[in-house]
Amino acid sequence: MNSGKLIIFSAPSGAGKSTLIQxxxxxxxxLEFSISATSRQPRGKETHGKEYYFLSxxxxxxxxxxxxxxxxxxxxxxxxxxxxxxxxxxIRETGKNVIFDVDVVGxxxxxxxxxxxxxxxxxxxxxxxxxxxxxxxxxxxxxEKIAERIGKAEYEMTFAPRFDKIIINDNLKxxxxxxxxLIRDFLSK
Ligand code: ADP
Ligand code: 5GP
Numbered sequence: 809m810n811s812g813k814l815i816i817f818s819a820p821s822g823a824g825k826s827t828l829i830q831x832x833x834x835x836x837x838x839l840e841f842s843i844s845a846t847s848r849q850p851r852g853k854e855t856h857g858k859e860y861y862f863l864s865x866x867x868x869x870x871x872x873x874x875x876x877x878x879x880x881x882x883x884x885x886x887x888x889x890x891x892x893x894x895x896x897x898x899i900r901e902t903g904k905n906v907i908f909d910v911d912v913v914g915x916x917x918x919x920x921x922x923x924x925x926x927x928x929x930x931x932x933x934x935x936x937x938x939x940x941x942x943x944x945x946x947x948x949x950x951x952e953k954i955a956e957r958i959g960k961a962e963y964e965m966t967f968a969p970r971f972d973k974i975i976i977n978d979n980l981k982x983x984x985x986x987x988x989x990l991i992r993d994f995l996s997k
Contacts, residue, residue, distance in 0.1 A: 846862060847868040891918065943957055
């Protein structure tokens with residue numbers, strides 16, 4: 809059945825999840841991006857309801873208290889991120905498959921809840937040096953935030969073997985075609 813399936817992308821920040829997801833969304837698969845909620849501030853041109861639902865810390869806590877999250881994590885100090893149950897239900901009800909950009913813990917958590925209906929993909933950078941260059945090159949975060957993300961990346965890399973598939977995002981074209989193939993196979997099952 810080509811609907812209601814879940815495709816999860818997790819990786820250390822800067823490995824290329826957003827870039828690969830944007831590519832996948834343009835390939836005509838029956839997919840919609842699950843917009844997460846976060847208590848962090850918008851970066852650059854990010855807008856509410858597009859990249860994220862930007863909530864205050866109090867609004868986020870209120871949703872936790874009302875059990876509105878499928879999963880949530882304090883991914884970075886003081887910054888909460890979570891998948892809203894209503895977001896996933898909304899997409900599945902339209903007969904589409906759902907694609908997620910979540911941290912490694914959230915990714916494994918969603919996989920655990922959905923089993924064979926979910927495909928968990930870990931995006932690995934070719935090396936820590938390249939990861940650092942990409943975070944600096946993206947130029948969206950402060951020096952302090954970049955340091956926090958790099959600091960967490962090595963720990964996040966240890967989660968890779970627990971995912972269904974690992975894609976090394978070195979050459980972008982190659983990674984894009986590998987991801988496309990994985991998704992095509994998964995959705996045709
Ligand atoms: P994430 O969503 O995992 O945090 P991004 O998709 O924002 O990562 O990618 C981080 C930066 O690296 C961006 O500036 C992006 O353009 C760049 N990038 C992504 N993939 C590659 C690649 N294969 N080669 C070179 N640069 C890349
Ligand atoms: P960023 O601040 O770069 O947008 O995202 C930081 C991290 O939070 C990334 O690893 C991203 O995948 C993760 N993230 C985004 N949304 C969610 C979510 O809903 N749940 C979890 N657990 N992590 C998320």
